[in-house]
Amino acid sequence: MKNHHFKQYALQPIINEAIDKLGFTKPTAIQEKVIPAVLRGESVIGQSHTGSGKTHSYLIPLFSKLKEEDQNAQFVVTAPTRELAIQIYEEARHFIKLAGKENDWHTKLFIGGTDKKRSIEKLKTQPQIIIGTPGRILDLMEEQALDLYPATSFVVDEADLMLDLGFIKEVDQILARMNQDVQLLVFSATIPERLQPFLKKYLDNPKHFEIGGHLSPETMEHRLIPMRHRDEAELIMKIAGVIQPYMAIIFVNGKDAANRLAAELTDKGLEVGLLHGGLTPRERKRVLRDIQELRFQYLVATDLAARGIDIKGVSHVINAQLPKEEPFYVHRVGRTARAGLEGTAINLYHDYDLELIQKLDKKGLEFTNYDISNGEWKELKPWNERVTRKKTESDNENQAWKQVRKPKKVKPGYKRKMKYEKDKIKKKLDRKDRFKRK
Structure with missing residues (x-):
């Protein structure tokens, strides 16, 4: 099998097969940290840049923990935009298909801008996996159409954007209606100070993984x-x-x-x-x-x-x-x-x-x-040449003053003479620097 690097996590065999079919050979940096923590049931704050494999860092272990016989809500994924929610839903459905579980693992997408009555009709049987935007999920909970109390894991994706768009309040209201022991997984590119009250309220001693590495790829x-x-x-x-x-x-x-x-x-x-x-x-x-x-x-x-x-x-x-x-x-x-x-x-x-x-x-x-x-x-010439030149000239100014001979006796006009001598030395130093740059 190709995914021998994923074997270390003791995932369900069916999950390893799906990972194989995805073509994953080894976990990304964020997956390496998050997968074992999620499997242990720990709450997590995951910080990583776009394209780091973050979505599968939580989908893989959550699918591995899924209890097929339990027909209640088991995990919930919230995203700040419809597009991101759709994207996560498509990834989840693709994974379910690769695992050969289309008839056994039930997932539903709930986003704004769609017919609420139709969403309620979909909920005659409760899905095991709920993915959507916080506003629509909260709506359905208030209508008592969606029961998230049995869910054991809750994902907040793009938390900083959730905060910027004002949806963190709705996430707060959803969590207030859920089991207080729910495992909370928060993912965010940045953790702004304004997010701290939310994190402190719901996360008790979470594992915080910050994947820095290069600011951008070497390529x-x-x-x-x-x-x-x-x-x-x-x-x-x-x-x-x-x-x-x-x-x-x-x-x-x-x-x-x-x-x-x-x-x-x-x-x-x-x-x-x-x-x-x-x-x-x-x-x-x-x-x-x-x-x-x-x-x-x-x-x-x-x-x-x-x-x-x-x-x-x-x-x-x-x-x-x-x-x-x-x-x-x-x-x-x-x-x-x-x-x-x-x-x-x-x-x-x-x-x-x-x-x-x-x-x-x-x-x-x-x-x-x-x-x-x-x-x-x-x-063109380097963008910082002017900044570098100014700094060099300032350094040369200081260096020139150090080389100026101080008179033993102070005579009228001595300051002017010292300045004249300093300017001569500085000009020489500046000329040397210009020659080096050429």
């Missing part, structure tokens, strides 16, 4: 393009002329910026999709279907809209506007260079973005500075 390149007061849409058209993306996501900060940029690019002849929180459920569904069917190569998106959605084959991420915080940059570029494939992040930047770039640089990301000239990439 990924990070390019910078200085804006220099140019137009975003025009610059992206130049980029489109030199790259051949399988799929490129163009990120902006906010839905108004997304609407504007998508319209400008469309006017210039580029076929783009648009994804942001202001779209109706029907529009979002259509865009995601178009992406899957490869109707276009470019998607203009906001952070919130693209979180938790697995868009396959993203070869390029273009930051038309860099985010304000480091985690958002990591989330964005995590959309590409997945499963060992190569990827490129192209970042349009202003002077005010240099602070973020410096922080990412200190954490180990390597940025190269480029522009596009005559339809070709043209490498």
